[in-house]
Amino acid sequence: MSQRKLSLLMVVCSLVGGVIGFFVGEVILERLAGEMAHWLLIGLYFGQYAFFVGLMCLLAEMISPRLNGLGWKQRYLGFSWKMLVPSTFVMVGVVAMLLQLLYGSSFQVSSGANNIVMLLDTSGSMQQSDPDNQLFKAAADMVQKMDSDMKIAVVTFNDQTQVLQPLVALSSQATKDDVVQKLLNFPRTDGGTSIDLALKAGLDQLLAAQQVENSTVVLMSDGYTSLDIPAALAPFKQHQVIVHTVGMSQMDADGTRLLEQIAAETGGRYFNVEHADEMTGIFGQIYDMSRQDRNLVLERTGATAQSTVYAILRVVSLLIIGGLLGLALGLIFDNRHLAKSFIIGGAVSGLLAGLVLEMGLSSIYLLDVVVRLIACAVLAVILTLFTLFIPAAASGGSSFQRRRMATQQSPRALGARGESKRFDL
Known part of the structure; x- marks a missing residue:
């Protein structure tokens, strides 16, 4: 007989699984975003993420089989373990790949930035922040990655600015190699930090070449400059030039706030670097963003930042992922009543998680981390609450397992068993 049930243990365990999946996901984003x-x-x-939620829900039902019944635990637990990875990691992962391919497709004419200007801090403090000169190695890697239809300019700055590479089209490998050699052979310098001069010099490169439209500026510094932000950023806003900023974690709070504000005011993103060797991955992320390679769990920038089409695509994608996560739990327990409950609950939780991501993601790194944590928690918890609203029958055993047993027993024996009806997912 179907009845409404709620397993508080499963709710808690699902939340734990969601939080574990969140932390593993943050490591994946941090380490692989620029490489994959x-x-x-x-x-x-x-x-x-689906694997850890499914694992913790399975463990919860093992400990207290309130939803699926004691008979499931006694006879069919092994089958549930076999279904765990295919139903979660494989099924949800593959569909998420397809949804990301759709979300990353271009439905608008703009293809992202065509020009990138790099502003690289060469002040004396960088010798402590970046003793192995990883900044210029990361910049060189970014140049090698850039497409042949792109243009690049490089400006170094301390108390003064130096145009290391005027804006040039990377139409040949020889041009790329020339820019890379200039970066790798740049000598160490000293002095203070003049971010205001760097911003002006970077914009001058674009204005001189009449290439202001579809341009991105990448500013990396570990210092602070007293800056009239409205005046300094007015021309960037006027020409819709995005400025992404990169700062070292050991810089003072004033420097961090300045870089965060520059990025936020121009529609860019601030990146915090704890170790200098992380800059290659961060520069890779910035380049992907400049080409409008959208990511379902990261902020959308550039021409599609305010796009209603991509906002709907993100929310719908999370709704589908949530529904699939619910289906995965139904497959694990092989119970059609639970599957119905989990699918509906997963779709609702996915919808809410998608709205959290779409409305909450910003240019502030720590805030984005919190937003993803909330989305992961919402997706995991609400999913398991829907057994309270949709009646579910206890499991008498797996339909897949029962078929195998049916080949070994007579119809009369099967009738004597009186097993409850199940379903094939």
């Missing part, structure tokens, strides 16, 4: 295609990254992100 977005579709594969997102498939891995949601695949492992």
